[in-house]
Every structure is written in C-alpha cells, then in structure tokens.
Amino acid sequence: IGYKGTAYLDGSYRKDWSSALPSNSNGYGYYSIGGSLIFSELVDLGPLSFGKVRAGVAQVGSDVDALATSPLYPIAQKPFNTTVVMYTPGTLVDPNLKPAINTSFETGIDLKFLEDRIGLNLTYFTETRKDEIVTIGIPKASGYSNYTTNIGEGKRSGFEIALSADVVRMRNGFSWNTLFNIAKYENEVVELAPGIDAIPGPGGSDDWSFATVYQRVKGQWGELRGRGIAKDDNGNYILEANGLYKTQTDIYFGSVLPKFSGGFVNTFSFKGISLQVAMDFQKDGKFFSLS
Numbered sequence: 001i002g003y004k005g006t007a008y009l010d011g012s013y014r015k016d017w018s019s020a021l022p023s024n025s026n027g028y029g030y031y032s033i034g035g036s037l038i039f040s041e042l043v044d045l046g047p048l049s050f051g052k053v054r055a056g057v058a059q060v061g062s063d064v065d066a067l068a069t070s071p072l073y074p075i076a077q078k079p080f081n082t083t084v085v086m087y088t089p090g091t092l093v094d095p096n097l098k099p100a101i102n103t104s105f106e107t108g109i110d111l112k113f114l115e116d117r118i119g120l121n122l123t124y125f126t127e128t129r130k131d132e133i134v135t136i137g138i139p140k141a142s143g144y145s146n147y148t149t150n151i152g153e154g155k156r157s158g159f160e161i162a163l164s165a166d167v168v169r170m171r172n173g174f175s176w177n178t179l180f181n182i183a184k185y186e187n188e189v190v191e192l193a194p195g196i197d198a199i200p201g202p203g204g205s206d207d208w209s210f211a212t213v214y215q216r217v218k219g220q221w222g223e224l225r226g227r228g229i230a231k232d233d234n235g236n237y238i239l240e241a242n243g244l245y246k247t248q249t250d251i252y253f254g255s256v257l258p259k260f261s262g263g264f265v266n267t268f269s270f271k272g273i274s275l276q277v278a279m280d281f282q283k284d285g286k287f288f289s290l291s
Contacts (some may be wrong), residue, residue, distance in 0.1 A: 006041045010034055018063040021097060028099040032058035050112035053280075057106075059100040064133050068148065069093045092136060092142070094149035102129045119164040126157040136199055151193040154221065158185035174270045182262035186220045198225075203256065211288035213256065220255035224286050228253065258285035 001009045011033040018026050021266040026088060028124040071093075076085035108123035132148040138147045162274030192215070201222055203213035211226035228251035231239045238246040261282035268275045286290055 004041075004092035006038050006094040008036045016061065018099070020063050020068060020095075021099065021255075022069060022095060025096065025098045026063075028061040028101070030061050030101065032056065032230055034058075047113050048111060049115050050110070052110045053108075054110070055105075055107040057104070059101060059103045061101050062133075063099050064148075066096075067096060084162050090144055091146040092138070092144040093146070096129060097133065098149065098150055100129065100150065101131045102127065103143075117169075121162040122159070123161075123220075124157075124159045127155065129154045129156075134199065136193065136196065140188055151192070151196070151199075153190040154187065154215075155190055156185060156221075158183060158188040160184075172270075174216045175268070177267045177269075179265045180262070182260060185257065186255065189215045189219055189221060191245075192217055193240060206290060208290070210290070211253070214252075216252070219252065220257065222256040224256060224288055225250055226252040226253070226288070227251065253288075254284070254286040256286055258282035 012030070013029060013031045015027065015029040018028075020026075025195050034054065036052055036054040038050070038052045040051035041261060045051065057227035071089040073086045073088065076087070079085060083260045093113065104125060104127040106123060106125040108121065111120045112118065113120075130153045132152055132154065133148065135146045135148045136152055137152070138144060148259055154283075160181060162177045162179065162181040166175065166177050168174065198214050198219075199216040201213040203222065205212035209226075212225050213222060214225045216223060216225075227249050230246040230248035232238055240246050261280070263278060263280045268277075
C-alpha cells in the first residue's frame, strides 16, 4: 500500500506444509510486515536530495531434509556371502518435532545528498531463532546413538553502515563510484536442551580432532574448543618440571566469527566498459590450522 509516493506499507502471510515433518506438526505459518516513509518528499532539506526511514519485522520457518524423520535401514556395500546385510537406524527422531522459527526486526535510514552523488545507509537489526532442529548424541544403551529434536534459542544483532559517492562524473562518459561499508555483529546461544550446555556445531573438526566447532550456552555462535595450554588462576601459562607447558582439554578459544567486517569497492566506467577494484577486511575470527 502506498500513499502519495511518500509512505508505504506492505505485509504478507504464508502457510507451509512439509511432508518431511511428522504429520501432527507439519504445518507452520509465518509473516512479514514493513513500512517506509520518504520524508524528503515532505520538506525541503537543502543538500539532502533523498531521505527515507524504514522498519520491518518478519518470520520464516524451516524444516528438515527429506526422509530425515523416516527410519532408514542402510544396506552394506558388500553382502555377507550371498545375504544382503542391513543395519538398524542409529538416529531416533522426536515424534513431536516441529519447525524452527526465525524472527527478525530491521530498521534503518537511507540518505542521499547533492543530487544523489553521495549516499549514506544506516541499518540496525535483531534476530531470534527458536526450536532449532539438531541431532544430539545420546547413550547407546537406548538402542540409538543420536536423537533429532528441537532445542534452544539463539540471538543475533548488529548494525551496518554503507557510504557511497560518485567521485567523478564526466561528460565524455567516464565515471568513478566508490562504496565503503562496515558491519558489526553480536550473537549469543541463549539456551540448548535441558541438561546440555554445549553441542558440536556446523564446521565439525579437523582430521585429528584437535579443535572442534561448538555451540555453548551463554557463549558465542561457532566457538572453537580443543586442547590448549593450561593457565593458573592469574592467567599465566603453567610450565611443568620437564620444561614443557601443561596442556588441558576442552578449552574454548573464541568464535570463528569476526568482531566486524567490511569492504571498499571502487568502480571505474567508460563507454560501457567497467573496471572494479575491491578490498574486504575483517577483525578477529578464530581459525585452527595444522600447517
């Protein structure tokens, strides 16, 4: 819905049914609603040629891969004599499994100055994800080694700043446009399943399992956990009598995600030919290397 080319409101609602989920909970709905106001159409702000404020909230649901909730009996690659060998499923599926729901909110302002030659975009967002569908390890005495269920809640928030400018515009068709953006994100694993404070996360581990990606309660998303040098109560490394550092297992080294990231892009154009020079950067973000 629009009003006099100045105010806009849009919304949607969607209902999905997934055959990959249990039949008693395979339908889920989600929505989106957003609005914007082009305030530069209402008042003359001198060098400001365009100004818009915007905000929106949206939900999206997700299910699992096909056959993930159906028990499969894998067949061995080679038969035993002439008998086909099959294995019992190793993963138990929660009969009350339901879709994961992601809810996000975003607001921002878009500004352009000097007949749109300079642009500034500011954006802030928050995101909450609940009932993530994950597979966790369980005691094998249950007859299974894994359990697929809904667990936990995670939160993410951040802001992004983008500044653009037409540095050069010439009558012969040559132009030079530059764009700089920087973004900072914060995230937290709010909770997991009852009695569980950490689970393996996407990314897995290296070939020798020296370091593994984990999600832990009250920690950041994607933290590296593994063997490291032990420290005393004052934070000093502990040196043993043999001259070697004392090691300790299950040390958290930090998240694989950077504290902030950004980029700087310059585009040069002349008579239909363009040359783009780009540079990306980020601060922090842990990684593990065996080299």
